[in-house]
Amino acid sequence: MRPLPKSIGTFLNRLRNRLQRGRNTRDDLFIGELLKRNKIITEFQLKSALEAQHDTLVQKGRAVRLGQMVVALGYAGEADIIRTLNDEYQIEIVSLEDDIRERLSDKYGGPLESLPRARIPMWIQMALAMTFVIILAMSTLSLVVLGQQKTRLYEQSVRLGMVSLNYFANNSPIALLEDDIVRLNTLIKDAARVEGMRYALIVGANDVVKAHTDINLIGLPFKHFRENPEITQHGEVVYYRYHRPDGEHLLDMYRPIHFQGKRLGQVHVGISLDFIEALIRQERFSVIVITLAVIAVGLGVAVLYGFRFSRPISYLVKATQEIAKGNYQYKVPVRRNDEMGTLGVAFNRMGQELWKNAMAQKSFGKYVGNEVLDMILANPETAWLKGTSNEATILFGDVRGFTSYAAGKAPQQVVEALNTYLEIATRVIIQHGGYIDKFIGDAVLGVFGVPVYRQDHVERALRAAVYLQQELRKESRHGNQLLAAVGISIHTGEVVAGNVGSQSKMEYTVIGNTVNLAARLNALAGRGEVVVSRVIKEHFDRTEKAGLEFQFAAIGPQVIKGITDPVEVFKIDNIHGKSQAHIL
Structure with missing residues (x-):
């Protein structure tokens, strides 16, 4: 005997449970949706509580209200559930043993079934989806663009450092030979004024600082800012990254100073990498503003078109994703006898034919x-x-x-x-x-x-x-x-x-x-x-x-x-x- 289709089997199971549990079925489902919407319990916890409630009824012949089952499973406290029900429906219950149906009937003049069923409207779902897509797209775009921009800024800073190093190295040999400290410091004094450059210094052949943008360090022995650094070298220029004691991230670049084949010393410049990060943060803020504007427009479009779609669309979307993955035997649940049902039947037939073609071609x-x-x-x-x-x-x-x-x-x-x-x-x-x-x-x-x-x-x-x-x-x-x-x-x-x-x-x-x-x-x-x-x-x-x-x-x-x-x-x-x- 062939098994019942999944949709028919699910329907019969629900009908059987409804008959077994009586009028409590819809009440429990409605209260469960209310608790889930207010983040008292999760979707998984709701399903678990409903299953445990059903098992208790079938195996022990004892009906347990959903709120009591949620408390028994430890998913929420009784006080939280009571407060949620009182706030939502403006009633006063003090225990989950109270007859909630009767209280609602007294207040609203009708049974619980007359209340609207909790659901998430399609336009809200589409709005959330549109927001997610926009955020993902803009985040990806900003990640790529800002990443490229950060790389270009870094490369530009390195080039600026190289130009500065070459300038200082070409104009300092005579002053080093003459040990003209004043002239050397005059040469580099304006370096710190360049945006993003933190210091410049010239070291003599005896590893003593001859010139520095910080005059307090002139005449002191020079020691590299970091022991055994990971260096990068382009020609004569060498550079590495390090952090100052104040936490600032810098790039130290240096090259030797030569005169007629003789090494006279070194020239160093320090470039702030935090400066680059600050520029990127400014650009990121601009991207966020643009993203928010696009999201506002997207939400308007989602609300406008969301009302024109219904639940079968989600089935078709899911089926399309499965087909794209190669799962050609995935079936759209066909539960309607209208145009959407006809579309579902046609979609399933298409998947079956694609599966046959794939089997034939692959094998x-x-x-x-x-x-x-x-x-x-x-x-x-x-x-x-x-x-x-x-x-x-x-x-x-x-x-x-x-x-x-x-x-x-x-x-x-x-x-x-x-x-x-x-x-x-x-x-x-x-x-x-x-x-x-x-x-x-x-x-x-x-x-x-x-x-x-x-x-x-x-x-x-x-x-x-x-x-x-x-x-x-x-x-x-x-x-x-x-x-x-x-x-x-x-x-x-x-x-x-x-x-x-x-x-x-x-x-x-x-x-x-x-x-x-x-x-x-x-x-x-x-x-x-x-x-x-x-x-x-x-x-x-x-x-x-x-x-x-x-x-x-x-x-x-x-x-x-x-x-x-x-x-x-x-x-x-x-x-x-x-x-x-x-x-x-």
Whole structure:
């Protein structure tokens, strides 16, 4: 017996619970929504309390009000629930044992059912969604833009530091040689006035500060601001980050001072990275103002259009997301008999067709017949894709002398002739119940018996091989000599069939010694010939199928690469004198 659809089952469960619990059902749901709206309990806690309430009624035969169950589960205090109910409905209850329905009836002249059901209007949902989208978009945009701007400001500051360093290094050698402290300090005194630059200093060859924007540090030994810093170097300029004792984040940049190849000292400049952050904060404030303005406009649009949509839209949105993820079997709940219901049915049908197409393309492409595909889709969860050992018959077709044929032809002509051959081979193999496992250059590998097992897979392969040679010979009379140069080999046995590959590329295929032997037997098939293994010949003799009056000629034992013992091979005689009936 087929299970009830989820929507029908849910409806019947709710109806049963309603009958069991009587009039309390709607009261409890309404009070639960009120408590959730006022953030007394969460959605999860509400569901848990309702389930516990139902279990208590069914298992113990005792009805417990929702408020009492919430308190018993420890989700909220009784005082909080009483205060929420009193504030919402302007009533005075002192205990959850009080008859809330009666109190409301006394005050409003009607039962609890007459009160509006708690819900979140669609326009509010759309407004929240619009606000979220705008905030996310603007945040992402500001993150990217401000990040790029911060990088540019940093690079600009580094360039400014390099320019300053080069200026000081080029104009200080003579003053250093003459130990002219006044001249050196005059050179750098205005550096601290540059926006974002905190200091500049010149160190002599003896590591003593000769000039500094802070005159109190002149004459003191110089020591780097940070031990073992992580430095970055561009040419002669070296820089690293550090923090001052007051917490300011700085970038110290320095380069040597040379005169006629002799190192006279170093020049340093300090650039504030906090200054860059301050500029970014100003830009971020502007972005926030713009975002708020856009949100205001977006809320107006959301309110305007929110009233024009209804709950089925959310179902369709969810279904669209699932389809986009590849979950083509996701179903839209169809509970309406109007245009929305019709849309839901059409959407589900679309998902089913997409699923069928995806299954066909991923597993078999264009190389299985409709009958085989329908049988697979009827049982999609079976192990046919997961790797199984099966009896199957392998048909291998290859063009004799293809290399020499292609050498004297234009590429377009070769491709056209090859495609004609492969098209005929595909049609004939599928027509006889097989599928195309793969094309290997000018060779085709057909499989009978998997993924859908057929007891007569050997006979089908024989019929397909003979009929294929007949069709190829007939079509070759139109000038495509490639078609008359195909040799076919057949072998049957155990194969491993299933999906093989990686996450990025996966294909259904067959592997094993049976496949290898079928491929190697093909070298013994001449133009327009069909060769088979002894296993095929013995199977044919044993079954003696009506309508399969083949004549086999022994080629004799053949040494096959990879096979220890010689293999007996047979050739089908008088192929082109027979007319084979289709296998149904």
